[in-house]
Amino acid sequence: MKQVYLNGTFLPADEAKVSVFDRGFLLGDGVYEVIPVYNGHCFQLTGHLARLEQSLAGVRMNNPLSQAAWQKMIEALVDKNGGGDQSIYLQVTRGVAPRDHVFPVGVTPTAFAMSNPLVAVPEKYKIEGIAAITLPDIRWQNCDIKAITLLPNSMLRQQAQDQGAQEAILIRDGHLTEGAVSNVFIVKQGHIFTSPKTTEVLPGITRELVIELAAQADMPCVEQEVSETALRSADEIWVTSSTKEILPVTILDDVPVGIGKPGAVWQQMNALYQHYKQNVAAG
Numbered sequence: 001m002k003q004v005y006l007n008g009t010f011l012p013a014d015e016a017k018v019s020v021f022d023r024g025f026l027l028g029d030g031v032y033e034v035i036p037v038y039n040g041h042c043f044q045l046t047g048h049l050a051r052l053e054q055s056l057a058g059v060r061m062n063n064p065l066s067q068a069a070w071q072k073m074i075e076a077l078v079d080k081n082g083g084g085d086q087s088i089y090l091q092v093t094r095g096v097a098p099r100d101h102v103f104p105v106g107v108t109p110t111a112f113a114m115s116n117p118l119v120a121v122p123e124k125y126k127i128e129g130i131a132a133i134t135l136p137d138i139r140w141q142n143c144d145i146k147a148i149t150l151l152p153n154s155m156l157r158q159q160a161q162d163q164g165a166q167e168a169i170l171i172r173d174g175h176l177t178e179g180a181v182s183n184v185f186i187v188k189q190g191h192i193f194t195s196p197k198t199t200e201v202l203p204g205i206t207r208e209l210v211i212e213l214a215a216q217a218d219m220p221c222v223e224q225e226v227s228e229t230a231l232r233s234a235d236e237i238w239v240t241s242s243t244k245e246i247l248p249v250t251i252l253d254d255v256p257v258g259i260g261k262p263g264a265v266w267q268q269m270n271a272l273y274q275h276y277k278q279n280v281a282a283g
């Protein structure tokens, strides 16, 4: 039986219970992280824990565990679930309190973690690329906080699914923000661009790594606003996330992107990323 972590204890998944008065359940009042694990080794754990800290601060919640305690707990959870490749999900909610919009005082946060299978990225996506559609970014103005309140993202991702696409790329005031479940990069004449870190986008851990790898390899990469026009005339479009890595978008709104195949810059970046990942997996 799969083991989960709940408020200081490891227990079988079907024994883990949370009160119906938990603010996560009633108000979506919580934050989360998704951390890939390769061959028993957590990928970019420090970055994920730092972002969790920022998300908690952003919603005025205390971190129930120190960074060291999170790390120890996550490593134990990975072991208890058999090592190998996993996807670790962490969630912290404000805790159990009578329903009220105002934050309760003196309440203990609910801390939960589970291991899910890490579904390998289909080879087809890397050979052919994926299809995406553009949609208006209907989300709130604090998208830098990784909040569990994902109904808008879920609706956008579902619209993409309904249209046979794998991701929705979001447009706000004439510029690109990010994907429903990913960050977005474009390539134009060999230069890589991605939206800057503002409250309109999640500071993605994969995004950060791509920027670092580009710098190390002397690949020009700029964090600046990308107009919808620039998006539509891009030579390449990529979407990045912890579970999907870096995926080339080869069809946007039914129109081929660039040559309609994964581009040369993506090939180079994906090779750098896979090499980095293999080093992590090797410990």
Ligand code: PDD
Residues within 6 Å of the ligand: 034, 153, 178, 179, 180, 181, 182, 183, 202, 203, 204, 205, 206, 207, 240, 241, 242, 243
């Ligand atoms: N989501 N932007 C949004 C809106 C996301 O939901 C995600 C990832 C990202 C990429 O962030 P990172 O590189 O840190 O995974 C950007 C996760 C995987 C999820 O909700 O399951």
